[in-house]
Amino acid sequence: MEGPSGTSFQIAPLQNLPTCSSGPSDSTNKTEYWKTIPDLAMAAQLYRETVLDIHASGKPLHLHIDLRGSKSDQEMALIAFYKARRVEWANPVQCTLEGDPAIGEGVNRFLFSRIMEKLKNGFKLNFGNSGETKLFDGEPDHLVPSSSAFLVESDLFLMAGRMIGHCFLHGGPALTGLSPAIVHILCGGTVETAIIQINDCPDIDLREKITLLEGSAKLSADEKESLDNLCLAWDFPLMTENNRRWLFERLLCHAVIGRFMRQIKQIRKGLKETMLWPLISERPDVAPVIFPRESSAFLTPQCILERIIWPTMTDDDDDDECSVTDKSRIAGYLRRFIQNASSDELKALMKFWVGWEAPTTTLTLEVTDCSLPKSSTCFETLRLPVRYKDFTVFKEELIACLQTCDTGFGLV
Template sequence: MLKMCLDMKEDIEDQEARIILLQGDAATGEGVKRHFLSMVMNKLHKGFKGYFGKSLGQRHGTSTLLFEGQVDHLIPSTSQVLVQSDLFKMAGRMIGHSFLHGGPPLTGISPAVLHVLLDSNPRKPRETIQLLSLADCSKKANGERGDNELTEHQRVAVILGPSCIDRNQPSLGPTKSPSACGKVLRRTSKQIKQLRKGLQESMFWPLLEARPDVVDVVFPHQSKAECSAQMVLNNIIWPGEGDNEDDDGCPVAIKCRIAGYLRQFVETVTEVKRKQLVKFWLGWELPMPDMQMEVMQGDHPTSSTCFHILRLP
């Protein structure tokens, strides 16, 4: 991999010379491309981290999130610094190029934001449809009798939860929730416009206009991006059974034992660890067909991401 060093120099004559130095071997191949796309989309999920100063030999950094909120209801950050820096346009390019090259998608975006992204109309977001379920909540709270209305205390408890009742929160009328949703979307209108422009610059926008159903593939829910144990196991090509010993002198019994350890690891670890294994194996967190597992003589596991090969000692 390449390492870039930036040195502004102290002397004026030195500043006119090269201030950017690239160190390391040039990395090429499909595995490198997958690793790069995974790193790019990870920045959109977890934010860009900046380091400020050093303390006791360690650098402390803070992450700048481009999308904030709950899972499957993420909205663009309202930071004006991010808007002025055109970072959301950059995010649109990253999303478009990742999809065009088969990379991981951006998960958890609010359906209301996606609706405005495609229709450019923040007045009728999709998520306002969920407000229609308030009548059903009223019937259940009154013993399936639709003749009684919820009290103000019950309405706040249904919408906000018990934790907000004792905090002197303003009461919510039947028309305030949709307007509040519209205000949030209007505050993020510039961010959504930049996101749309970035998708246009990546030449991905015509596909979204012609096929709106692709939106659920480009911006899926968080649950659809899970990396389950069965998904990984179904794509693994295990060491084949042949003679008692392979060309490298490794008995079949040892191969089966190590393969059993790998299967147990995939089935028992958390999803985060499972994604780390797949990323070490392939370059990104998406399981792919023909994930080969080999047993070799060595001290540490290695992988060939370009050829989907994981070598275990």
């Protein structure tokens, strides 16, 4: 399938895990081993493999996206797919890009990456009199569900839960950056045991009002009136010197969790439908793997460079169209690009190379006589033209190609 498309590293913990050297022996029941293995990422991986093995013979799910249609039509196709009822989400999935010759696993990666990007950053659809529909609001690592009643009534958070679970089952990207308090409730924790931070409140105006209750400073008349109005609106008692701290905690809890319980319940239902609940309930310690922090999506040059299978630097193959000198020059350009790229640029490179933002176990580089950088995402292979003689031109054209990822594989 053709298509354009010293540091530590953490990213989407479920993807492309190496073989566990301390995994279950032949006498160990693999379906139970995930319950006891200390490695959290491997526990999640083994659970995922167990579920997929059970459903391997099930009727495949077909997801079709027409790249020739408008952005809104493509997004509606995704929404319609994940709002379907009575679906066995662990069954094999077959994704097709209409209007594009690409086929295979690379297409699945591409679409799972797009699904998670839409879930996190919003749909360009006019739901609820808005030009853009975002299901989550707030700062990175403090995201909470949108307060829109329209989205709740439309079951879009149920859809979100299915998206999260489906991407998990098939090794796709995780939803990063959720508030730990929301993750705690999603995974069956109680409101009383949730640790809530003021940054978890996405509404700056509400945050400022609630913050007035911190400390013991005397409030102005306007501040007191503003706070009283909020208490009355949410059916809380007015502030007194005796209940000030208690009121701060109660208002913050309602602002972060109480207002979003319907959304949380819908997301949790979607997780249950996609077979995640046995893992969450049996291994609550795996929650950070399913819902990683934003920092876990930070990509470093070293983690990519150490996985690349570089071109063979010999002249023994008479059929090789490129000399050792040419291959060395282009490989050096790529290494230089990776070493100086930002995390976002590295994610774009990975999405172009393999179909989503996380690097696979191996990344193959080929130097060929082609016109522009191309990728075979199914085979995790990047093909770079031999013609480049200047790094600046190489970088400009590579970045231009990376920016075509969202249009599909064959559309440059």
